Amino acid sequence: MGDLGRVPVGIIGASGYGGVQLVRLLVDHPRLELAYLGGESSAGQAFSDLYPHLGHQVQQAIEPIDLNRIADRCQVVFLSLPNGLAFKMAPTLLEKGCKVLDLSADYRFFDLATYTAWYGGDRTDKDIAETAVYGLPELYRDRIARSQLVGCPGCYPTASLLALSPLLKQGLIVPETAIIDAKSGTSGGGRQAKTNLLLAEADNSLSAYNVARHRHTPEIEQICSDLAGHEVLVQFTPHLIPMVRGILATVYATLRDPGLVREDLLTIYTAFYRSCPWVKILPSGVYPQTKWAYGTNLCYLGVEVDPRTDRVIVMSAIDNLMKGQAGQAIQCLNLMMGWDETLGLPQLAFYP
């Protein structure tokens, strides 16, 4: 936009973790400006009442959700709401000319029947939903660039699909052998106060949950099927880890060609992600730590082959609130605006 100013952006659902990431990222973005913060229960509060440490940089108040006023003020709107609300707002915003990026599950599915089977709800926005693009730029960069409505991927699907895509796209594995054992920090559960996410309950402990029935399963399968060219079922098991941020997906699959070795796969992964600035293939024998991705939009991939079992094991680490949520949404918006997809996004973690 050069001299003429920054693109005004609105966030609906500002008080949760998705909202506060977006706000934080906007502060550093050179081409965007925060024009509207909307919420229901928190309307009327200063944003810094919720997050006092941001007070010196963010002075806005949270306003009630009025779609007309938002559309008047904003060129772009992020919807950061519980599942089942975005599809009631997006049509109006799109009609008024806004670009819309939804962080919920509402616009992630090619087929709304899959959505309603796993999420319920009565979808009356079928035509709009068909225009939505799945916001994983490493797979759908061009379509995202041309879209007005992006359904941003879930955190687990992002980590899982970046691990699996080269294998499926190149036909290197037997698809139905794919098992994703995923581990997430508790911020993935959002800012709602749930007993099982209390520090007293979740710290120094570990467990699986929603085994064989987590709602990210059909989302992963949809994209895997798209890549494989036929329907694919995967095993997906999420675990709750005693840490704040980060996802590690450990992905197992049987190689079609048992002669492939680790270095072959590293070459394939490096080529596949050659033009993807946010995916980093680690050197041979190095496996990712989730902390390496902390606060960045990066995905680190480590690849291993077990010649004893003919399996490939891929480890994928992201920050669940960045590449797994708000960071990826900004990456999508960069593409939608014709900007470099790295613009304004943090590229390097602090360590330790």
Next chain:
Amino acid sequence: MGDLGRVPVGIIGASGYGGVQLVRLLVDHPRLELAYLGGESSAGQAFSDLYPHLGHQVQQAIEPIDLNRIADRCQVVFLSLPNGLAFKMAPTLLEKGCKVLDLSADYRFFDLATYTAWYGGDRTDKDIAETAVYGLPELYRDRIARSQLVGCPGCYPTASLLALSPLLKQGLIVPETAIIDAKSGTSGGGRQAKTNLLLAEADNSLSAYNVARHRHTPEIEQICSDLAGHEVLVQFTPHLIPMVRGILATVYATLRDPGLVREDLLTIYTAFYRSCPWVKILPSGVYPQTKWAYGTNLCYLGVEVDPRTDRVIVMSAIDNLMKGQAGQAIQCLNLMMGWDETLGLPQLAFYP
């Protein structure tokens, strides 16, 4: 001491985490008494210099390792040393009439060739090693009861094998589909100061390590093969979790009979472990938290079936230093002495 007296017990390698668990467990055990604490680098120190909080209950000093003196004083000796040391001590202790329980890998293998392939070393104690029994009471209770030398299982194998045994023993799964995705607290790495185990490095992060080459793999495979009746290879991946104690093994395998449902498997598991006081099968739909086993000798098992993929998923939670190490050693000793296998062992965690 009661009328009959207590059995005098020695611990060689007292300063590490295995040692301190054994000491702690002996304090509460009604039939055992601590007669000797031995160590190399820590010899001459009071045990309470290392662990001041035990000072009001444990006044012993750590003594140099003198096998003759130990054998004079002790009926039972626990060896809690790095791999490759126990096999130089056990023969002497056995010859002098001690019962020996080794917490290292030295006496875990039916075939010493497997040991040397994965651990190296020049084993000259082949005859002795052949008398050793693998100390997993749920599988080898009778043999343990008759043995003088027990090779206590590793922490990962304990969690993994308790999850897999009913499936393999009953022929319910395709063995080569077994994948063990295991997660451990950092105390599994012992009390040695390693950079990657520092809180600053390991906290709020998560990673896999030794993928496709961890030394617990052949140990797991040995017992799986014994159960299946033929050689079985498994996929085993350990992960380091930002917590102190606890292991969760998430085990995947393809069912031979896709008609089996969750309740069938719960029935099978319940029957299989009917006479095993330390294994608890959780109710349908409940998955174990590692914290539930904290400070106890329990193993909690949760079982799930995914009818979409015909896989069974078993989750197994233990305290890596208890059922995964010192507690299990005491359980074995209880059996060797003809006592109830629950004697003197903690049966219930504090929560949260």
Next chain:
Amino acid sequence: MGDLGRVPVGIIGASGYGGVQLVRLLVDHPRLELAYLGGESSAGQAFSDLYPHLGHQVQQAIEPIDLNRIADRCQVVFLSLPNGLAFKMAPTLLEKGCKVLDLSADYRFFDLATYTAWYGGDRTDKDIAETAVYGLPELYRDRIARSQLVGCPGCYPTASLLALSPLLKQGLIVPETAIIDAKSGTSGGGRQAKTNLLLAEADNSLSAYNVARHRHTPEIEQICSDLAGHEVLVQFTPHLIPMVRGILATVYATLRDPGLVREDLLTIYTAFYRSCPWVKILPSGVYPQTKWAYGTNLCYLGVEVDPRTDRVIVMSAIDNLMKGQAGQAIQCLNLMMGWDETLGLPQLAFYP
């Protein structure tokens, strides 16, 4: 009770952390048995629905609160409820002959005016309240032994008062210089789902709260005044620490006699607590870790003198849910029943 059985005990408010500690402690206590579990919102549920890991030891259901039925079944009742409820139940239970131990603030104050000034509420049980004894056995052992109604101390006051009592009782410090900088794990906030106690919020962070106005202040001051023989005000600052259990109180005060050295104070502390089995004075130069008290009823005290500033610094570590709550309640009950005060209480932590 000798041969004839165990004393039947009821717990009202069974679902919270105080309740689950009491249940857990009763399992191991040789003279008590759990006769009643009562709750409001959780009535009708099996206790093991809330805490599945206890299912193999605790089969009771949570029942509605019916004081008459409780009194019929129980000789002793623990009230583990939010502040302001116990005083509506205790009179009835006492009248029917039950011994009552209240874990809330309702019966901690000598003067109800202090209670209502800090907690509000309309107290109509003045006569009953005057019969209550403050349940800190190290100070009020004899009175507790003779009482029917015990107001069990708060967690912070327990840690703070055990640190301060020898100093105040012996007149060693200038009372108004006493500053208590206290640090607690988040389980002190209870099992209610509050945003600030989420792992995502509280982990890897640290802050003070309720500075200069925490409601444990008047409770500490009341006992300090009792010890000093005149009214004492103290500075008390609580902090929330990213850990589950444990309190460390770091207590500062100016010595009246600047000639006192560390060893003098250790001698005084050792003498003061000579007949107190639950208080352990650490050796010279050793400071307590909260983890040492984990899961036990112990209080560890470390004492330091700074000859540069003429201050004594006392560090006091307890498990906030044990000596700071449920364990201490059992200790009090042991005294009320004429038993040894250590009966059935855990005496040694697992480490690490």
Next chain:
Amino acid sequence: MGDLGRVPVGIIGASGYGGVQLVRLLVDHPRLELAYLGGESSAGQAFSDLYPHLGHQVQQAIEPIDLNRIADRCQVVFLSLPNGLAFKMAPTLLEKGCKVLDLSADYRFFDLATYTAWYGGDRTDKDIAETAVYGLPELYRDRIARSQLVGCPGCYPTASLLALSPLLKQGLIVPETAIIDAKSGTSGGGRQAKTNLLLAEADNSLSAYNVARHRHTPEIEQICSDLAGHEVLVQFTPHLIPMVRGILATVYATLRDPGLVREDLLTIYTAFYRSCPWVKILPSGVYPQTKWAYGTNLCYLGVEVDPRTDRVIVMSAIDNLMKGQAGQAIQCLNLMMGWDETLGLPQLAFYP
């Protein structure tokens, strides 16, 4: 800087936490470039062998420490070494025209006798040491701007002094009543593998250490004395907290004028730090969380007055590796170069 080039910077002691922060900060700094990474034990390794996640941004190798070569290549050198090494290198580097910023204690003291009393060593660089400036910009901005040699403050002194300075400078408190109860994440202990800093030991626990004898005490006292205009002794107690980064200093002092209220002090603090972009005074009743400062160069201050005791309580939160170490060093360098002191430093944390 485009045509004019960036200032070449060297880091000696690159492998530790101070080193990796500096490297990370240099990546984002618009006027600096990394010209040299030096280390002893790590010489010859690629920096990304130590920190693989930086591999896509930092390709340098660690070189042996050769002061002449460093001075040839660098205009500025950061010394990030254990205490007692910098003073053997700084004179040579200064002589060759480099600006030197030392992160150790070597150049923090106005009087070398204080240094040798607390740190030992045989200082032969008295003339050089006298030219050093204490690198706390909020107090010594102008002197830092003119200096060639900066002794960067310790992490605890930074947090403590920013809390205390307005009180001492304005004569608001009785100096000898100052008590600093400080709490630090374990990264403050550096990247050396020490048993007590293992996650297994330090997690879920809490303790004080070096009570009444921590070496940051004289450093704090030196600046307090400078501010007060006479010698001041303070009480300083550090605690180890189970978290990676962050320091909270809770500072107590008795007000000279008991009529002052919280709002008065907030006004005074706001005025005192008016031109200090890195110090943020929190609104009335808000106390800082260490996490708010995570990964930034900020110090958050919360101020409270207890009218019952006439004490002021100031809470000061920083990231110990940023404002407490590397970030502050860059802030100092910005001043030494005549740049804005915020240049290239992160201003806002991610949350949670």
